[in-house]
Amino acid sequence: MVATNLKSETMALMDKRSAMEAEMNDIIGHLCQPGGPGLSGNLTDSEGFPLSDIDIPVVRAERHRLSELRNDHRELTEKINQNIQVLHSARLPSGSSPPNESGNDDGLNNQNSPFVNAVPSASSPNAMDVDLMVSVPYAFVDVIADASPAAEDGLQLGDQIVKFGNVEAGENLSQRLLSEAQTNQGCAIPVVVMRQGALINLTVTPRTWQGRGLLGCHFQLL
Structure with missing residues (x-):
């Protein structure tokens, strides 16, 4: 009970x-x-x-x-x-x-x-x-640039990050997320996000583009 x-x-x-x-x-x-x-x-x-x-x-x-x-x-x-x-x-x-x-x-x-x-x-x-x-998220997308790798690969503003490659909730998240993107430059990374209460599986590829960073978005830790 x-x-x-x-x-x-x-x-x-x-x-x-x-x-x-x-x-x-x-x-x-x-x-x-x-x-x-x-x-x-x-x-x-x-x-x-x-x-x-x-x-x-x-x-x-x-x-x-x-x-x-x-x-x-x-x-x-x-x-x-x-x-x-x-x-x-x-x-x-x-x-x-x-x-x-x-x-x-x-x-x-x-x-x-x-x-x-x-x-x-x-x-x-x-x-x-x-x-x-x-399915407990640890970050969310609070900034995403138009035509960025993140936008082209399906990430949306407000997506809650549950898993980014091998990175799940824990310590040193900022450093681990950065390292995961840099280590997998040019390689597809499986990403699990929560969007409007539903879990969604995506694949994001960190890569160089005309803007800043490898993804062109920012994760705000929760």
């Missing part, structure tokens, strides 16, 4: 998080539209006067709301992760413990992850539990 209630709570939290993500995507889309102020662009000209073509109070309000949503999204994701770990622990056989993950802190090798090597049995998570465990 406790596990059932916790699962229901987790699903409700995920629905709430999806609603937050939709609102975040709307705000990002408005701020980052062509000619828009962007997420952190200057709202004054070189002489310090307010830009006449931008509704500054609205932009400030949207940026403030986006900051609030990001903080709430981070806290909600942490709560979901905690619930998932409790659900998984409750399904372990009596006297057993999760596989030792020591020496695997970089998150690149999934062989020791209890959330990946789930074997169907009376004590293993069912398919819905596994979906919950592996």
